[in-house]
Amino acid sequence: MASNIREKHVAVFAFPFASHPSSQLKLARRLASAAPTVVFSFFNTAKSNRALFAELSCDNILPYDVSDGLPNNDVFVGSPLDAINLYLPGAEEELRRAVRVAEKDTGLKITCLVVHAFFWFAADMAEEMNIPWVAYWSAGTCSLAAHFYTDLIRQKTGSKGPDDEITDLIPGLKVVRLGDLPSEVVFGDLQSPFAIMLHKMGRNLSRASAVPVNCFQELDPDLAKNLSSKLNNFLHIGPSNLISKEKTPLKVDEFSCISWLDNQKTRAVAYICFGSAFTPPPRELVELAQALEETKTTFLWAIRKDSNKHFPEGFLERVSANGMGKVVPWAPQEEVLNHVAIGVFVTHSGWNSVAESIAAGVPMICRPILGDQHLNAWMIERVWGIGLRIEGGIFTKHAARRALEQLLSSSKGPAERIESLKHLAHKAVAPSGTSTQNFKSLVEVVISGSA
Template sequence: MINIQFPITSKVSEMDITTTNGGVWKRHVAVFAFPFASHPPLLLSLVQRLASAAPTVVFSFFNTRKSNRALFSELSCDNIRPYDVSDGIPEDYAFVGKPQEDINLFLAVAEEEFRRGVKVAEEDIGLRINCLVVDAFIWFSSQMAEDLNIPWVSFWTAGACSLSAHFYTDLIREKGAQLKGNSVGPDKEVVDLIPGFSTIRLGDLPGGVLFGNLESPFSTMLHNMGRTLDKATVVAINSFQELDTDLTKNLSSKFNNFLNIGPFHLISKQKPTSIFDEFSCSSWLDSQKPRSVAYISFGTICRLLPDEIVALAETLEETKIPFLWSLKNDIMKLLPDGFLERTTANGLGKVVSWAPQIQVLEHFAISVFVTHGGWNSVLESIGAGVPMICRPFLGDQQMNTWMVERVWGIGVRIEGGKFTKEGTRSALEHILSLNDSSKKLKERIETLKELAHEAVGPNGSSNQNFMTLVDVVTNATL
């Protein structure tokens, strides 16, 4: 069922819709969120930018109740209205631990829920929907846009590299079938597998493209998404075109409008004083030497194996490399006995359950980011000019890691795909040394940092692309 956040009003003339601040709403945009991980806040960040740039457009934001509560608890915007749709979880349902169980339940009801929600929002606001802005995962909304004869904007929250893998899935599977016939495994590096890539390691393709359960609801969703994207009025991504010029050129030739409009974190940047720093990470970093500290974080979902936590901790202590480690409380018990007490007492390190990541990465003391290679983390590291050591787990993280190490040359993958004492020491030494290889790596990421900041500037490519998107949403180009 749809849970309405606002009272239903009687339908009025579409030429006479008055806003709560006395203005007039001229257009109505429906926004469909994929209510998992970092997808909703990124989509909302985009919608906030659009709402600010187009104050006469009202945006109906459709998302699950749980996700909406988290997003809108402290947000108030006159022309963004949240609506709840069902998460598909039956009452008294008991989860049994199946892979992506919650996602599958949502996908089973999503299309019907969004269609019903649109009807309710149209009645509530008194304006027909004029445009759809959706998370790219909500691929089936393409048909809704076609039925309504309105623009369809598909937003990909990650980079051009993983988007290309999903767009070219059929081509990859066709070539992959030939390679598998020759007993080629995931470690094989293949030339010209994907347009825009000179080489790619098969095992670094996102799960569900060539390996894994290709028939799962999630894999099927991604496959259908890739097949549908060329119908979009706009495909927008959270990146900047100077990062991937070849991929941008290729995808621009395939899509009606392919727009790099990020990095988002550089656009909606908070002032340092407004960022909550519960564990005083910044003050601790202030006491460290410039470019001396390793910052370690693997996001909110990924978890290291117990032996990896021990290997990483012991290596940090033995090498005496200062560190700031964001580690959930329930995992801290896996650290070696006495590690926290020793490293706290001698000032070598600080372990916290949460850190303000962007603020930390931008601190002068940070020398390297040890990360899972999630797209947001990669962009934030580039934006701060901090090289990376990547330990990927799932999704697009393997492909992002390939780009970090082999294409952009701004970091390394942990040897063997998991932390060992030898591999961790080698990676840290490679990044932190003063040899020519390390210097070139740091020069490359500093160059990308400058390009990222230029892209979001007044005359930058991402800013210009965003204005094109605003024109589409406000009907200026249609």
């Protein structure tokens, strides 16, 4: 086999926003390690590549820059969605151009496309090149199913509203609230570039040679079984945080979060973090802060410094002086979640955070903001039973107080259920586990070079 592999050249298309590029680089590194004589060209925007490869070198992964859609290297001003809408119109042409550059540089024709599933046009590119394409989904099975079945969902829902709960709307999912589906499926701006991209993705997934997912199949067995019957090589290969952590150097805990947690009571601390891209509105930050103080909940809160001005007057000084809380601009999240002091994770329900919380066995309080986060929160509360969505969907002092007291008290249900899922997640990535075996199947598709 080795003599055949040396001529292989795999193109990896990263979606250059939020945590997507780092997730795809993790996948590329796993593949590059499993196939050391294959060349992997990694296509991403210059800004994102600089961040990813600043402290990383891998002999068989070569970064290539593509345009972010901004004219003349202008400085971008706008929302994350604005940035995506600027990037998308030229993405296909830019990636095709960059592929030609990489082929010329290496002297090797591309033999496989490993792309973020968003890039539905890779189906046409792979067909033209007569090579396999791999559509990687970096989130959960539930959200992928929503996009795969978008046409079916739209046919079934008719005039129903966002508060309606529909049984058997998505094959493999017993019931779901319409308003918790990603907004691009039913109720959002269905003609936006992002919504159109997701719709086309769902329609083209069945053309992929393989569809790996950053999840483990035991989490949603019915959804996994259904999609496995519809897609080629539908492969659960995660959660990636359990697989790649031993290969990734830990960031320095510059704000001493772990040493602070070492001095707290077991399972008594609320860890609060809403990701790097979005934060709840200022009023909600005030309400959550007030609930923390009134319940005397010990907490570690990771939040951007520019949000500190929204806290109640004197809040930071009081919680620091009495030792009740610690507010930092960044925390080593996986280490924090795996600390014995953490009893609950207050989160936006982004997939990476959900996967890390499950892997650590920490129940969640969810305040979803956008994208797949609402559906993840539905699964956390109503399907898996491992946490709560904040009552009413936004932080009020009453809702936050109630959720904190419920999950940090003697309520053992969510803690016991997430401990069970934690065991299944760790088992899936063990040497004989399902995710490990599925990854071996993925490697075979990637190095085969035949569509």
